[in-house]
Amino acid sequence: MPLTSGPQRPAPPEPEHEHRTEHDMLGDIDVPAHAYYGAHTARAVVNFPLTGETLAARPHLIGALAAVKHAAARANAEVGALDPALASAIEDACAEIRAGALREQFVVDLIQGGAGTSTNMNANEVIANRALELLGRQRGEYAVLHPLDHVNLGQSTNDVYPTAVKLALDAHLAELLGALAGLRAAFAAKAAEFADVLKIGRTQLQDAVPMTLGQEFGAFAATLAGDEQRLSEARLLLHELNLGGTAIGTGLNARPGYRERAMEHLRRLTGIPTLVSSPDLVEATQDVGVFVQLSGVLKRTAVKLSKICNDLRLLSSGPQAGLGEIALPARQAGSSIMPGKVNPVIPEAVNQIAFEVIGNDVTVTLAAEGGQLQLNAFEPVIYRSLSAGLAHLAAGIGVLTEHCVRGITAHRRRLADTVAASTGLVTALGPALGYETACAIALEAHHTGRPALDLVRERALLTEAELRDLTSPASLTGLPAV
Numbered sequence: 001m002p003l004t005s006g007p008q009r010p011a012p013p014e015p016e017h018e019h020r021t022e023h024d025m026l027g028d029i030d031v032p033a034h035a036y037y038g039a040h041t042a043r044a045v046v047n048f049p050l051t052g053e054t055l056a057a058r059p060h061l062i063g064a065l066a067a068v069k070h071a072a073a074r075a076n077a078e079v080g081a082l083d084p085a086l087a088s089a090i091e092d093a094c095a096e097i098r099a100g101a102l103r104e105q106f107v108v109d110l111i112q113g114g115a116g117t118s119t120n121m122n123a124n125e126v127i128a129n130r131a132l133e134l135l136g137r138q139r140g141e142y143a144v145l146h147p148l149d150h151v152n153l154g155q156s157t158n159d160v161y162p163t164a165v166k167l168a169l170d171a172h173l174a175e176l177l178g179a180l181a182g183l184r185a186a187f188a189a190k191a192a193e194f195a196d197v198l199k200i201g202r203t204q205l206q207d208a209v210p211m212t213l214g215q216e217f218g219a220f221a222a223t224l225a226g227d228e229q230r231l232s233e234a235r236l237l238l239h240e241l242n243l244g245g246t247a248i249g250t251g252l253n254a255r256p257g258y259r260e261r262a263m264e265h266l267r268r269l270t271g272i273p274t275l276v277s278s279p280d281l282v283e284a285t286q287d288v289g290v291f292v293q294l295s296g297v298l299k300r301t302a303v304k305l306s307k308i309c310n311d312l313r314l315l316s317s318g319p320q321a322g323l324g325e326i327a328l329p330a331r332q333a334g335s336s337i338m339p340g341k342v343n344p345v346i347p348e349a350v351n352q353i354a355f356e357v358i359g360n361d362v363t364v365t366l367a368a369e370g371g372q373l374q375l376n377a378f379e380p381v382i383y384r385s386l387s388a389g390l391a392h393l394a395a396g397i398g399v400l401t402e403h404c405v406r407g408i409t410a411h412r413r414r415l416a417d418t419v420a421a422s423t424g425l426v427t428a429l430g431p432a433l434g435y436e437t438a439c440a441i442a443l444e445a446h447h448t449g450r451p452a453l454d455l456v457r458e459r460a461l462l463t464e465a466e467l468r469d470l471t472s473p474a475s476l477t478g479l480p481a482v
Contacts, residue, residue, distance in 0.1 A: 020140050036105040036139065038125035038147060044118035048109040051384070055106035055119060058387055062106050063098045064167035065123040067269045068160050068243065069151055070094035075261035076153050086145050089131035098269075102126055110384045115377040116161030123160075124151045154254040154262075156246040158285055158375055165383045166238040167270060169294065172390035173235045177228055179397040180301075184224040186405040191218035198473060199325060199415045200424045207424045210476040213325070213410055216315075220308050227301040234290075234297045239274045241266075242284035248374040249282030288368045288376045291386060295364040298357055298389055305397070306354035309347035312404070316344055325415055329407035346404040353396040360385035426452045428470050433461055 018033035077087035108118045124147035129139040195214035244259025278284035318324035334343035363385045367378035423442040430438040445452040
């Protein structure tokens with residue numbers, strides 16, 4: 001079951017100059033009358049005008065927060081800590097939010113001080129005020145249903161926020177894995193299409209030995225399959241949660257049985273059967289190793305994907321003065337001054353996303369290292385970095401698949417001519433000619449521009465039958481003879 005689904009509730013118009021007054025530990029503060037959020041959120045909006053990206057930009061996180069609060073309310077009702085009527089209202093409010101409602105009410109900046117407290121409070125206040133409406137009450141009537149005493153009952157930011165972050169990242173990962181599977185399939189289809197196209201492979205950008213274009217594209221598919229596996233392994237690590245640990249993992253203020261019931265309900269609500277409670281909640285509350293692991297695997301994927309994009313740009317370069325072995329689909333005019341120029345804009349865009357992911361890995365590393373004692377205060381920037389990388393990679397891969405890879409064509413004649421003229425063929429003759437003789441043939445072919453096979457024929461170094469056997473596609477590429 002996805003964390004979020006359905007349409008987003010449109011934001012109600014804000015009446016001019018209409019406010020309600022709320023109170024928190026710092027005193028009174030005015031909140032817009034239409035707002036579902038409350039005092040803490042209003043202060044956080046003032047305190048953290050940092051990135052311009054609010055929680056509303058991350059629907060997976062909003063859905064995850066609502067799922068956690070939903071599970072907590074049900075568990076608290078079952079252990080006798082929360083009135084069933086209040087629990088039911090909270091659950092209904094959470095269900096609406098998970099379906100996409102009130103997203104515009106999540107107004108706190110993604111980066112914030114307080115280890116995610118403002119995010120947790122934004123969720124508590126929105127859920128509380130919507131639950132109050134469902135009970136026939138006015139927003140702000142917290143004596144009836146309170147953001148902290150009821151919505152946040154048995155919880156702390158320090159177990160709610162990392163739990164929600166892990167659930168949100170799991171949803172992002174599902175999208176990325178789907179995109180990778182689509183790209184892998186597209187490369188595999190091209191590998192089959194180009195299975196009979198001989199070309200010269202290259203090492204250090206110099207001619208090496210023959211291969212097929214199908215083998216080259218098959219390698220792209222294989223490397224993506226490896227990344228899918230590594231990402232799936234990292235994804236499972238996200239399923240160990242510290243929910244129920246409250247402030248530092250000791251479970252203070254949570255009723256006996258709450259932790260187990262909350263986990264059970266969370267598994268059902270999210271549809272993730274592998275969610276488990278950490279065996280050591282104190283360790284789990286302070287540890288962010290799973291995010292470091294995920295970031296490293298994500299960087300690996302980005303690096304390898306960027307290398308593939310580099311290869312596509314090189315193979316399509318020119319087309320007249322470059323390698324020109326393949327043609328990428330033309331997506332737009334490439335120059336404001338050079339008529340007819342078409343650039344490899346799709347691979348270039350994916351390269352840039354990869355650079356972003358690589359840089360984000362440094363941010364995650366520093367934020368993880370900066371944790372102190374029983375809590376890491378920097379999980380907001382960890383989440384922002386990881387969620388951006390996952391979302392951007394998934395989007396970039398989708399574009400690369402649809403607008404580039406599926407439309408790639410091969411310049412078959414050019415590739416055939418290159419193979420025929422290349423000194424790379426001489427490597428295949430080495431065992432029969434001996435290294436010194438093969439080297440002499442290769443050098444002469446290089447200096448004179450004459451095909452190496454013609455020189456072998458002139459000197460009668462091999463019979464025609466031997467040449468055919470040694471230079472057959474099967475012998476050159478290691479593929480079975482057809």
